[in-house]
Amino acid sequence: MKTPLARARRPVAFLGEVLLSAAAAAGGQRRYRPQDLVRVLADTSARAVPIVCVVNFLVGAILAFVGAVQLAKFGAGIFVADLVGIALAREMAAIITAVVISGRTGAAFAAELATMQTNEEVDALAVLGLPAMDFLVLPRVAALLAMMPLLFVFACLAGLLGGMVVSAAMLDISPAAYLARTADALNWTHLGLGAAKSLVFGALIGMVGCYWGLYAQRNAAGVGRATTGAVVTSIVGIIVIDAVFALCANTLGI
Template sequence: MRFLALPLPLRPVAFFGNVLLSAFGAWRFRRSDFGRIAADASARAVPIVTIVNVLVGAILAFVGAVQLIKFGAGIFVADLVGIAVAREMAAVITAVVMAGRTGAAFAAELATMQANEEIDALEVLGIDPVEFLVLPRVMALVLMMPLLYVYACATGLIGGLLVGAGMLGLPPSAYVERTLDALDWSHLGLGMAKSLVFGALIALTGCYQGLYAERNAAGVGQATTRAVVTGIVGVIALDAVFALCANALGI
C-alpha cells in the first residue's frame, strides 16, 4: 500500500481522504460485490439485531417498572423505553453488534487478501484497492445502518411492551399510545444521525485495519481484534459527543 510510507499518525487521515475522493469519483467496484456486502450487513444481521434489541427493551422496561411502580406511575415505563430506545439504545446497541459482526468480517477479509498478496495484484493491474474494496463496504454499511436502526427501534419497543403488558398489566393499546405521545421526530432524527455516523465509523475502521494488517495468519487475527475494539470504543466515544451536542442544542 502506498500509504505505508506515511508516518503512522497520518495514515488514517490519508486513508479517510482517499475514501472521500473515491466516493465522489467514478465508482469502479463490482455491483455484485456491493449487493453481497449489503445483504450481509442487513438481512443476514436481522436475527442477532432482533434478539439483542428485544432483550434491551425488555431490560429497560423491567428496571423502570421496578422503580416507577413504587410511585404508581407504571404507565411512564412507555416513556422511558420509547425515548431511551429511540435516542440511544437502538443506535448504540446495533452499532456494537455490527462492529463485532460486520466490522470484524471486513477486517478479516481484507487482511486475508493482504496476506495472500491479492491487494498487491490489484495495484499491479492499476486498480485502487480503496476504490475497489473499501468504498463498497463503506457505502453498504452507511446505507444499511439506518434501516437496521429503524428495525431496532421497533424490536426494542416490542420488548418493552412485553414487559409492560406482562409485568404491569398495562393494556397494549394504552402502552402504544403513551409511547407515541412521548416520542417526537427529534428523538428519531438524533438516533438516525447516530446510525449513519456509526455505520461509517465501523466500516472505515474494519477496512483500515484489514488493509494495514501484517502479511501472516497472526496479522489477520490482530487486525480483526483491533477492528472490533476500535469500532466499539469509537461508537461509545462518538455517542458521548452526540450527547454533548444534543444537550448544547437543546434536543
C-alpha cells in the first residue's frame, strides 16, 4: 500500500523517466520498434483529421454567428473575419483540438496500456528487458508531439471555412473579402502562439494517457477508471496550461 507522499511523487518520477527516455532516444539509443511509432502516428494524424475538422468547422461557424449578430448592429460585419481568425489562431483551434484528441487518443492510450497492465503484458516486457517507458510510452508521446501542430493547422483552416460560410450567409460577405480581411488580421505571432500551445497540449495528452494506463489497477474497473482519469486530467490540464499561456502572452505583450 503506497503512502500519499509516494503517490504524490509518482507523477514527478514518471515525467523524469519520460525525459530521460527521450534524451536517450535522441542520442541514438532507441528501444521502440519503428512500426509501433508508425501505427500511432497514423492513428493520431490521418484518422483524427475528420473529427477535428468537423468540430472546428462548427466552432468557427458559432464564433462567426455570435460576432455577426453583434457587429451587424454597428455596421461592422466585416470584422467578423478578425474575430474568427484571431480567436481560432490564438485560442480555440488549439484548445478544441486538444480536447477532441484527449477524448479520442488520450483515452485510447490509457485503455490500451491499462488492459496490457491487467493482462500482465507490461510485466512480460520488463522480463524481456524492454522497459515500458521506452517501448510503450515514448512512441505515443512522440507521435502526439509531431502531429498536434499539424492538426492545429487543419483545425484553423476548418474553422476559417466555417466562419466564411456563416459570414456569406448572414452578412453577404464574399469569400474573397473575408479571406483578405483574415489575412490582414492574422500574423505569425497569433499562429505561433497557437502552434506552441498545441505542441504542449500534445505532450500533456500523451503523458497523461500513458501515466493513467501504466498505473491502472489490474482489473476491469481499473481500465474504466484509468480511461476516465486520463480524459478528465487532460482537459483540466489543457485549461490550466492555456491560462498560463494567456498570462505569459499578456505580460510579454504578445
